[in-house]
Amino acid sequence: MNQQLYQYWFMKNEDISYGKKHKLLEYFFDSYHIYNATKSELMGSNLFDEKTADKFILNRSKFDLNKELEAFYHTPFSFITMEDEKFPEKLLNIYDPPYGLYYLGKLPDFSRCISIVGARRCSAYGKKMAQELGRELAKAGFTIISGMARGVDAYGHRGCLEAEGTTVAVLGSGCDVIYPTDNRLLYEEIAKSGAILSEYQMGTSPLAQNFPRRNRIVSALSDIVVVVEAREKSGSLITADFALEQGKDIFVVPGRVGDSLSTGCNKLLSQGAGVIWSTENFLKDLSTLYGSPVSSIENKNEKKNVRPTLTKEQRTVYNLFDLYPKSLSEVLEESRMDYLKLLSEVLALERMGLLCELFKNNYVKQET
Incomplete structure (x- = not known):
C-alpha cells in the first residue's frame, strides 16, 4: 500500500480545517483509514454531520489518487506530512500545526536553527547586520530560517549563502509561486543549498492573510528568533509573539531612539529580549544557551574583500x-x-x- 497516495489526497483536501484534520487522525489513526471510512463511520467520529459527510464522500470520489500523485511526481517539488516520521518534530506541538508541507530542495534536520526577520524596507545598517549575522551563524553551523521577503529576510538568507551554509525559506504563497518576483535568483540559490517550503497548496497567491500564519512556522522551526529592524506594527513582531508562545528565545539588534525602524526592536528590548551588540558576543551567548561552545568556522572558500587604498x-x-x-x-x-x-x-x-x-x-x- 502506498501511503503517500492517501497522504497527498488528505493534504490536498481543503474542505477540512487543520484542526479537524488532526482530530480525524486521532480518531482514524491515518489518512488511509480516513479515505476508506464509510458515511456512518465518519458521522460516528462526531466530526461530521450528515450534510458534510455526504460532501466529503462526494469530493473524495472525484479525486483520482494515482493520477493526481503521478502528476505531482513529475514536478521538482516534494511533500511531507505529520504521518511521516521525518516530519519536523518542532511543528508537531505548536498551535494549529500544518498537516503537511510542500517543499523544493532538501529539508535539513532542523536541529540548530535561527531565524532572522525584520523590515522589508530596511536601512543600510539593517542590511549589514542581517547579512553579517546570516554569514557568521552559518559558519558556526546554524541553519538560517526566514521568509524570503525583501529587506532583512533576503539579506539574512544571502549572508548564509555567502558562507555556503544551509538556509530555509518559508513562503506565504504556494511553493511554486516566487514572491517577491525579484527574488527569483535567491529562490533558486536557497533551493540548491537548503529548502523552500510552504503549507499552502501549489499555485496559491501571496495573499496578505497568509503571511501572519506563515510566521508561526518560521518561529516554530527556529530555536531562536533574531529581529533586525522592525516598526511598531510589523510582521516581525507577529513572529516574535509566536516565538514567545512557543517558548523560544528572542534576540534583537538595537536601533536608534526615535527611528521608526527601531521602534519595534526597542519595544522588544524593553520587554526582556536579548540584545545583540556584536556578532562575536552573540555567538558567546549561544554557547551558553546551547550548553556547548559555538564559534564561527572560517570558510576557506570565502572570498576576501580587499579594501581599496584611500588617500x-x-x-x-x-x-x-x-x-x-x-x-x-x-x-x-x-x-x-x-x-x-x-x-x-x-x-x-x-x-x-x-x-x-x-x-x-x-x-x-x-x-x-
Whole structure:
C-alpha cells in the first residue's frame, strides 16, 4: 500500500480545517483509514454531520489518487506530512500545526536553527547586520530560517549563502509561486543549498492573510528568533509573539531612539529580549544557551574583500559617513572642506563601492 497516495489526497483536501484534520487522525489513526471510512463511520467520529459527510464522500470520489500523485511526481517539488516520521518534530506541538508541507530542495534536520526577520524596507545598517549575522551563524553551523521577503529576510538568507551554509525559506504563497518576483535568483540559490517550503497548496497567491500564519512556522522551526529592524506594527513582531508562545528565545539588534525602524526592536528590548551588540558576543551567548561552545568556522572558500587604498582626504570623508543616510550638507559642515572638493571625494568613494547614494545627496557607508 502506498501511503503517500492517501497522504497527498488528505493534504490536498481543503474542505477540512487543520484542526479537524488532526482530530480525524486521532480518531482514524491515518489518512488511509480516513479515505476508506464509510458515511456512518465518519458521522460516528462526531466530526461530521450528515450534510458534510455526504460532501466529503462526494469530493473524495472525484479525486483520482494515482493520477493526481503521478502528476505531482513529475514536478521538482516534494511533500511531507505529520504521518511521516521525518516530519519536523518542532511543528508537531505548536498551535494549529500544518498537516503537511510542500517543499523544493532538501529539508535539513532542523536541529540548530535561527531565524532572522525584520523590515522589508530596511536601512543600510539593517542590511549589514542581517547579512553579517546570516554569514557568521552559518559558519558556526546554524541553519538560517526566514521568509524570503525583501529587506532583512533576503539579506539574512544571502549572508548564509555567502558562507555556503544551509538556509530555509518559508513562503506565504504556494511553493511554486516566487514572491517577491525579484527574488527569483535567491529562490533558486536557497533551493540548491537548503529548502523552500510552504503549507499552502501549489499555485496559491501571496495573499496578505497568509503571511501572519506563515510566521508561526518560521518561529516554530527556529530555536531562536533574531529581529533586525522592525516598526511598531510589523510582521516581525507577529513572529516574535509566536516565538514567545512557543517558548523560544528572542534576540534583537538595537536601533536608534526615535527611528521608526527601531521602534519595534526597542519595544522588544524593553520587554526582556536579548540584545545583540556584536556578532562575536552573540555567538558567546549561544554557547551558553546551547550548553556547548559555538564559534564561527572560517570558510576557506570565502572570498576576501580587499579594501581599496584611500588617500588621506578620502579616508577623512569616508569616516564622516555611517550606516544611516547622511546628507552632503551635513558632511560639508563637519568636514569644512570646499564643496567641489568634497563632492569629488564622495564620487570617488562611490565608484570604489565604499559609499552608496540611497536618495538625492544622501549617502551611506558600504563596509568591505
